[in-house]
Amino acid sequence: MGNEAIIEQRWAESRSERTWQPKIVAALNLGDLLAIAFTIVVAHIISFGFRDSEVFQRDATNWNYSATGVVIGILWFIALDVSSSRNIRHLGQGSQEYRLVIKSTVYFFCMLAIFSYLTKIDFARTYVLLALPLGLSLLVIERWILRQILVRWRRRGRALTRVMVISDTDSGEHLYQTLHGAQLSGLNPVAFYFPGFEEGTKLEVNSAPVLGYSTDSREILKTCRENNIHAVAVSSGHRLSPRQLRALGWDLAAAHIKLIMAPAMTDIAGPRIHTQPLNGVPLIHVSTPRMEGFSAFLKRTVDIVASGLGLIFLSPLLLLMGLIVKSDGGPIFFFQSRVGYRGRPFNMIKFRSMVVNAEELKKELMSRNEGNGILFKMADDPRITKIGRFIRKYSIDELPQLWNVFIGDMSLVGPRPPLETEVAQYEEDAYRRLLVKPGITGLWQVSGRSDLSWEESIRLDLYYVENWSVTGDLIILFRTVKAVFAKDGAY
Numbered sequence: 448m449g450n451e452a453i454i455e456q457r458w459a460e461s462r463s464e465r466t467w468q469p470k471i472v473a474a475l476n477l478g479d480l481l482a483i484a485f486t487i488v489v490a491h492i493i494s495f496g497f498r499d500s501e502v503f504q505r506d507a508t509n510w511n512y513s514a515t516g517v518v519i520g521i522l523w524f525i526a527l528d529v530s531s532s533r534n535i536r537h538l539g540q541g542s543q544e545y546r547l548v549i550k551s552t553v554y555f556f557c558m559l560a561i562f563s564y565l566t567k568i569d570f571a572r573t574y575v576l577l578a579l580p581l582g583l584s585l586l587v588i589e590r591w592i593l594r595q596i597l598v599r600w601r602r603r604g605r606a607l608t609r610v611m612v613i614s615d616t617d618s619g620e621h622l623y624q625t626l627h628g629a630q631l632s633g634l635n636p637v638a639f640y641f642p643g644f645e646e647g648t649k650l651e652v653n654s655a656p657v658l659g660y661s662t663d664s665r666e667i668l669k670t671c672r673e674n675n676i677h678a679v680a681v682s683s684g685h686r687l688s689p690r691q692l693r694a695l696g697w698d699l700a701a702a703h704i705k706l707i708m709a710p711a712m713t714d715i716a717g718p719r720i721h722t723q724p725l726n727g728v729p730l731i732h733v734s735t736p737r738m739e740g741f742s743a744f745l746k747r748t749v750d751i752v753a754s755g756l757g758l759i760f761l762s763p764l765l766l767l768m769g770l771i772v773k774s775d776g777g778p779i780f781f782f783q784s785r786v787g788y789r790g791r792p793f794n795m796i797k798f799r800s801m802v803v804n805a806e807e808l809k810k811e812l813m814s815r816n817e818g819n820g821i822l823f824k825m826a827d828d829p830r831i832t833k834i835g836r837f838i839r840k841y842s843i844d845e846l847p848q849l850w851n852v853f854i855g856d857m858s859l860v861g862p863r864p865p866l867e868t869e870v871a872q873y874e875e876d877a878y879r880r881l882l883v884k885p886g887i888t889g890l891w892q893v894s895g896r897s898d899l900s901w902e903e904s905i906r907l908d909l910y911y912v913e914n915w916s917v918t919g920d921l922i923i924l925f926r927t928v929k930a931v932f933a934k935d936g937a938y
Contacts (some may be wrong), residue, residue, distance in 0.1 A: 467606040468535055471597060475533045478589040483523050486582035487516040494574040512574065519559070523582070526555040539597050540631040542922065545587060552583050598631055607635040608705070611658065611676045613642060613667070615684030616650050622682045622709050623653060634707075638674060640667060643686030662687055664695040671704055678705035745917060750859050754852035761846060768798055768843060775832055777803040780847060785864040788884045793856040795864055798844040800835025801828075848887045860920040861886025862908035880908045883915065893926040 491512055494500075499511045527533065530551035537544040556579050563570050600606040610626060612619045619639050626636040638655055641648050642662040649657050658670045671679065679699060681687075687695065699706045710731060722729050758765075769779045781799040784792050831839065838844045851857040857864065864885035890907040911919075 467600070471535070471538065471593070471606070472533060474593055474596075475590075478593060479524060479527055479533075479586060482585035482589045483520045483582060486578050486585055487520050489581060490574050490578040491516055493577055494571050500571070512571070515570075519578075523552070523555055526551045527586075530554075535633075539594065539601060539633050540629065544590060544594075548586050548590060549583060552579070552586065597633075601631055601633060606633060608633050608677045609675060610634050610636045610678045610680050610707070611638045611640055611671060611674070612636055612680050612682065613640045613685050613687070614682035615641065615644070615686070616648065618682040618684045620650055620653055622680060623655065626680070634678065634680070636680070638676070640670065640679075641685075642667070642691075662691050664691060664698045667695055668698045668702055668704070671699070672702065676704065678707055680707040680709050682709045742917070746858065746920070747855075749917070749920075750852050750855075753859055754849040757846075757849045758853065761849075764843075765846060768838065768846075771834055772798050772838075775834055784867060785885065786867055786870045786881065787856055787864065788881065790870070790881050792867065793851070795851055795857070796847045798838055798847060800832060800839050800844045801830040802832060845887055852887065856884070858884040858886045859888065860911075860923050861889055862911060863889060863891045863904060876909065877905050879912050880905070882912055888923060888927040890923065893923055893929075 495512060499513050501511050527548065530547045531537070532544060532547035532551055537547065556575065559570070559575070562568070597606060607630070612622050612626075614622060619641070623636045623639070626632070626634045636655065639650065639653075639657045640659050641657060642660060644660050646660050648660065658674055659666060661667065667679075670676070679695075681692070681695075685692075696706050722731055724730075772779050778799055781797045781801070782794045783797070785795045787793045835844070848857060852859055861884050862880040865880070870881075890911050891904050894903075894907055
């Protein structure tokens with residue numbers, strides 16, 4: 448690439464950084480405003496028709512719902528901004544943006560109810576009961592639409608923040624891969640900086656350039672400006688003293704360049720991290736998730752109720768599928784020994800999707816294994832029957848496992864239930880998967896299903912064990928529906 452092309456590319460990237468953020472923020476403001484305005488108008492029309500109505504009358508002063516709607520709309524709009532729901536770093540992926548929208552809206556209406564109680568102003572119940580769910584739905588839909596636009600931009604290489612990673616070689620490589628694998632966050636790692644290391648130090652497996660080795664904050668800032676860096680991500684092993692790191696933060700802030708601190712901890716969910724400032728030093732506390740006590744009781748209660756209702760309401764489908772599978776010859780169900788909670792074996796039940804002698808044929812097909820030796824996988828497995836291929840595509844073969852959940856062998860959400868032969872090949876870390884009950888679905892189901900490697904499956908299962916929560920289970924169940932109908936990685 449010639450010098451002119453490089454200059455043109457950097458100018459375009461710089462221009463993109465300067466223009467995409469104001470555009471998105473303006474779109475968020477406009478979208479929120481339209482959603483709130485539409486909600487107020489609809490709530491007014493349904494409650495009072497096309498006429499006005501008085502909220503209260505005191506001392507010859509009339510306060511009607513037209514003026515009240517304007518005030519409510521303005522305060523609602525401000526509440527969304529105060530909650531940081533329009534913060535750029537929440538956009539593109541994750542659920543934090545939606546959480547903030549829901550939280551600020553619910554809190555706002557709670558404050559409205561408290562205000563009504565304290566001032567004895569009785570707002571029309573129909574008006575409030577319509578505005579809350581309608582407005583919340585419209586705001587979430589509006590945010591989702593804007594997210595799809597932003598995601599489309601980022602997949603095309605637009606609306607990205609150029610990031611320089613400051614660290615040592617090992618931590619830098621890990622952080623680079625993490626950011627590179629999460630492009631929808633908008634953080635695009637483009638270079639490294641190894642302060643305090645010998646000149647010429649580079650990564651063996653990464654082609655991204657190393658821009659410098661100085662520990663002087665002014666030199667680092669100069670490098671950022673020369674290479675159009677929009678953010679600096681500092682990981683462990685960077686060899687900057689606390690004073691040098693503080694000076695770097697000051698210099699970057701003055702130049703409007705973002706500073707991101709990335710601790711060496713991995714696979715730790717946000718709710719487990721708590722920051723405590725102590726004499727100017729931010730201490731990071733990591734809480735330990737425990738699936739016991741009330742949390743375990745709640746999870747088991749949800750499993751019993753959901754699986755019981757599922758078996759009842761899905762019984763016509765289960766009966767129909769049983770008859771169809773039986774018509775293909777052989778038994779309806781397939782029982783397989785799996786390893787469950789604390790290493791206890793149990794028989795997992797599924798609709799039979801393979802020929803009767805599938806286990807014997809597996810030995811002959813091991814030479815064609817498309818997995819990694821531990822997990823047997825074939826995209827075009829000849830043992831699968833015609834009806835079996837259909838029920839696997841939509842995960843219908845898994846429905847009988849609701850019985851496993853009901854009797855306590857499994858949970859709705861959890862790690863993938865392993866075979867005894869897989870457990871026999873576990874390394875020490877992998878045994879932590881057995882600290883919770885296996886699930887019908889889990890992070891492995893919504894993150895690629897059969898397309899995942901063994902290492903990635905283990906990593907996702909361990910992440911679940913370390914970061915379990917009831918809210919997280921509900922999100923996984925919601926994402927499972929999407930993954931099943933997308934049919935990705937199902938074979």
